[in-house]
Amino acid sequence: MKIAIFYGSTNGNTAEAALKIQKRLNTDIYDVGKLKNGDNLAKYDVLILGTSTWYDGDLQDDWDSFMSHLKAADLKGKTVALFGLGDQEGYGSDYVSGMRLIYDMVIDKGAKVIGLWDDIGYSYESSASVIDGKFIGLALDEENQSELTDGRIASWCDQLEASLKGNA
DSSP states (O other): OOEEEEEOOSSSHHHHHHHHHHHHHTOEEEEGGGOSSSGGGGGOSEEEEEEEEETTTEEOHHHHHHHHHHHHSOOTTOEEEEEEEOOTTTTGGGTTTHHHHHHHHHHHTTOEEEOOEEOTTOOOSOOTTEETTEESSEEEOTTTOGGGHHHHHHHHHHHHHHHHHHHO
16 A cells, blocks of 8 residues: 655645654655646555645645646545644634645545544634544644644554554
C-alpha cells in the first residue's frame, strides 16, 4: 500500500505537522505549492491531505490553486485522511473549516475518508469540519495548544495504521 502526504503551508506550521506525520508513517511527502500538476495523486492508494484554514474558513493559498488538480484526479477506490491547522481562539467560528472544502471534494470523487477525530479538548465556536461531534480529520492548533500536537499526531497515526490494516 503506497501512502503520500500532500500539504499546503504558508507559515510553516502545516509543513511541520506534515513532516511529523511523514516520520511517524514513513510516507512520501509533497508540498502542493511546488507541484505543477496532480499526476502524483494517481501513484498512491492512500492520500493524507493537510491544510491550514485562513480568514473565514478559506483554504490555504497553495491548496486553493491545487484544488483543480484534485478535482481532475480519479479518487475512486482511494483512501483519504485529512489534517488541518487553525486558531480556535482567534478564528473560533471557522476553526479548521478549510478541511471541509477538501473533504467535500474527495467524497464527491469517490474516495473513502478515514481518520475522524473527536472534538473533545478543543475550545471553538463552530467548524464546518465537524460532523456528528467529530472532526473529519486531525485538528491541530499551534497558536493555542502546541503542547498537544505531538501527542495528537501520534494517536491519530496509530488510528490510521489500525484502519489501514483493517483495509488490507
